[in-house]
Amino acid sequence: xxxxxxxxxxxxVDEVVVQLxxxxxxxxxxxxxxxxxxxxxxxxxPTIPLVTGQRVLDFLFPIAxxxxxxxxxxxxxxxxxxxxxxxxxxxxxxxxxKDLFTEAKGTITQNSxxxxxxxxxxxxxxxxxxxxxxxxxxxxxxxxxxxxxxxxRTKNRRHLSVTPVHKLFRVRxxxxxxxxxxxxxxxxxxxxxxxEGLASDRILEASxxxxxxxxxxxxxxxxxxxxxxxxxxxLHNTVTExxxxxxxxxxxxxxxxxxxRGNEMTEVLSTFPTLIDPYxxxxxxxxxxxxxxxSNMPVAAREASVYTGMTLAEYYRDMGYNVALMADSTSRWxxxxxxxxxxxxxxxxxxxxxxxxxxxxxxxxxxxxxxKTLSGLEGSVSVVGAVxxxxxxxxxxxxxxxxxxxxxxxxxDTALRARRHFPAINWLQSYSLYTQIxxxxxxxxxxxxxxxxxSWTQRTLQEEAELEEIVRLxxxxxxxxxxxxxxxxxxxIREIFLQQNAYHAVDTFCPPERQFKLxxxxxxxxxxxxxxxxxxxxxxxxxxxxxxxxxxRVKYESEFxxxxxxxxxxxxxxxxxxxxx
Numbered sequence: 109x110x111x112x113x114x115x116x117x118x119x120x121v122d123e124v125v126v127q128l129x130x131x132x133x134x135x136x137x138x139x140x141x142x143x144x145x146x147x148x149x150x151x152x153x154p155t156i157p158l159v160t161g162q163r164v165l166d167f168l169f170p171i172a173x174x175x176x177x178x179x180x181x182x183x184x185x186x187x188x189x190x191x192x193x194x195x196x197x198x199x200x201x202x203x204x205x206k207d208l209f210t211e212a213k214g215t216i217t218q219n220s221x222x223x224x225x226x227x228x229x230x231x232x233x234x235x236x237x238x239x240x241x242x243x244x245x246x247x248x249x250x251x252x253x254x255x256x257x258x259x260x261r262t263k264n265r266r267h268l269s270v271t272p273v274h275k276l277f278r279v280r281x282x283x284x285x286x287x288x289x290x291x292x293x294x295x296x297x298x299x300x301x302x303x304e305g306l307a308s309d310r311i312l313e314a315s316x317x318x319x320x321x322x323x324x325x326x327x328x329x330x331x332x333x334x335x336x337x338x339x340x341x342x343l344h345n346t347v348t349e350x351x352x353x354x355x356x357x358x359x360x361x362x363x364x365x366x367x368x369r370g371n372e373m374t375e376v377l378s379t380f381p382t383l384i385d386p387y388x389x390x391x392x393x394x395x396x397x398x399x400x401x402x403s404n405m406p407v408a409a410r411e412a413s414v415y416t417g418m419t420l421a422e423y424y425r426d427m428g429y430n431v432a433l434m435a436d437s438t439s440r441w442x443x444x445x446x447x448x449x450x451x452x453x454x455x456x457x458x459x460x461x462x463x464x465x466x467x468x469x470x471x472x473x474x475x476x477x478x479x480k481t482l483s484g485l486e487g488s489v490s491v492v493g494a495v496x497x498x499x500x501x502x503x504x505x506x507x508x509x510x511x512x513x514x515x516x517x518x519x520x521d522t523a524l525r526a527r528r529h530f531p532a533i534n535w536l537q538s539y540s541l542y543t544q545i546x547x548x549x550x551x552x553x554x555x556x557x558x559x560x561x562x563s564w565t566q567r568t569l570q571e572e573a574e575l576e577e578i579v580r581l582x583x584x585x586x587x588x589x590x591x592x593x594x595x596x597x598x599x600x601i602r603e604i605f606l607q608q609n610a611y612h613a614v615d616t617f618c619p620p621e622r623q624f625k626l627x628x629x630x631x632x633x634x635x636x637x638x639x640x641x642x643x644x645x646x647x648x649x650x651x652x653x654x655x656x657x658x659x660x661r662v663k664y665e666s667e668f669x670x671x672x673x674x675x676x677x678x679x680x681x682x683x684x685x686x687x688x689x
Contacts (some may be wrong), residue, residue, distance in 0.1 A: 111294060112407025135545035138423075142415040146422040148479035156478070157546050158432065158490050161355040162534050165607045167562060167627065169516060169540040173224035173358075173430050174478030176486035177516035180495045180502065191324055191545045193269070196245055198232040205324040209249045217404040224403065225249045235328055248327035248370055256318040257287040262297065262309040271323055272316065272525055272537065279308040285613065287562035289316065289528050303341070314525045354383060355617050358432035361423045364399045367410050373400045383585055386617065403440065411444040412432055418475050421489045428485030432492070433476075439496040442506045466509045473513045515541040529607055535569050539665060554620045559626050565601055568634075590638065592647040597634040603628060604660050614662050622668055627657060629676060634681070640688035649686070655679035 109130035110558070119136055123327075126134035138148065145155055155173030161610075165685045171177045174372040179585040191206030214228040231346050260268040272289035277298035291297070296308035341622045367374045376398060383392040398421055414435055421431040435441070442461060450461035457463040478488040493514070511517060519537035524530075543562070550558040571594050575587065584592060605627055637650045650656075658675045665671040683689060 129448045140419055142412065142419040144420070145475045146426060147482060149482050152478045152480060153545065154478050154542060155545055155632065156456065156549055159620060159621065160166065160352055162531060163618050163623050165303050165518065166530055166620055166621050168535060168539045170542055170546050170565065171490060171540065172542045172546060173490055174476060175516060176473045176476050176514040177492045177518060177540055178495050178514045179492060179518040180497060180507065180520055185254045191322055195326065196234050196408045198234065205326070209324055211250055213251050214403065216551070226404065229291060233326065233328065244328045246326045246328050250324055250325040250327070250369060254321055254323045254527060256316055257321055259315050259317055260288065260291065260311055261313040262311050264309045265311055270480055289525065318526060327374065331472060353396070353430070353434065355386065357387070358490065359395060359429040360431045361396045362417050362421050362431060362433040363434045364413055364433070364434060366401050366413050366437060367403045367444065368436060370402045370404065373402050389454050405445045405448045411441065411448060414441045414472060418472060420474065425479065425487035425489050426481045426483070428481065428487045430488045432490045434492050434494070436494040437496040438493045438510060439506045461505050465505060469509045470513055529602065530610070531608060535606065536573055550620070555624050561624070564631060565627060566600060568594065568598050573633040589641045591645050593637050593641050593650060596635065596647065597630065598650045600630050600633065604663065609634060612664060614666055625672055626663060629672060632671045632676065633659065633679060636683040637686050640683060640686045643687050645686050645688065653682045656684050
């Protein structure tokens, strides 16, 4: 119908604001069955990329606005410590965290390989706030599994064993939170001093040790850290801010914490309000909606939360916005479906999941897409589903069902994480089916050579993987010079282009234009290097050029274009001296 009357003023959500000529009334609130997709006028092709600012994603495995992606991460890869780690409590002094867990009383929640205890009597611990030591109440204890640990030994005989992504406080000009895997000998970490203030202790050794281990954690609301270790050290218990939530160019971000541990959701709820939106300068929460359904909440609520988030995303899409939806994790959503199905005594499918698991996954991901709404506006819903297979087993039904549906797969690699390569996305296992359809956009908006450079990059990395098997047998020196140069160029692609520091003010976000310039510089080095090798210039001379070293630093420079131009000029001069121009 047509608008017959439009009221002005302040209204409650259940009051009428618009009267139509057919007698219908429109209120400020709208109800919608969350399991049913909202209608659109027309479905559009996903021809515009969702720019994330992460080079490995945008350049090699892009996702389109309105696209679907899956990113796996095994259970128990959180920020935890080993059971023998001491916790400095206010009343009981030093206590092993596993003993605290064994003696703890409260509400117990078990989920796969994880156990969470909501303490009936919170434990008072020491905590770091700013540069002062205070006391805080720990409300939850957690136990889970990890695939590997980082062992740290300091000058003052401190010994720490934590998960690779567990944050410690590094002391430089200021105190900063850094994942343990990024710490190296020579760094200093925060320790308490006798005046209840802050001192530091230098790291002598830091090494990664793979293998399954039980790990523990404390939830400390507010400060999110506690004092522990064989000698007092500040240990963090928070989650890294989601790079995708912060940097993707969607106008609205929906985050669904489906079956997450309580401390993880507490961290999201307390950290995200402090983040600044890099596009508008306003708080990030102004463009975010968070849906919290922790693992101790009713199973039915957990199962419905994913649909609630999708309906919210469609609501904003209908307003003409581009929406990014992150579901963390769809595995726990599937577990909730399995539990409901078993209580209804339905016939189970593989591993006890309901027979309609694949159909439900399809229904969810198919609601993503770019569309022309009923009002004529264009909007999109892009979905990134986190898959948490128990024990890292990608052959289980939820992971396999998801991979059959989504068009982008970002495969996290524990070997890359052990080598301190971040983002730890495997470039040989990951894929994107949007690559060809997005090529026209990158040609028009970035550079005509974008698709060609992308193909060259993937080909070089593939050649490196094939040559590595030969190198393990006979060594790199046995290869012909052109293949030695291929290995060197592939290393440059990995270390200079694919590696990205989320904690660096400049490198944390790399727009497509800068990505293209950086990979073009590496391609130029490769082309000039091949000419030099054909002139019998030793590969080691090509690899030891000053411009090659400068190229590794360019991505961290605030004046990127100026520094890159200077580096390329020096590269031309150095290769000219070698006779390769």
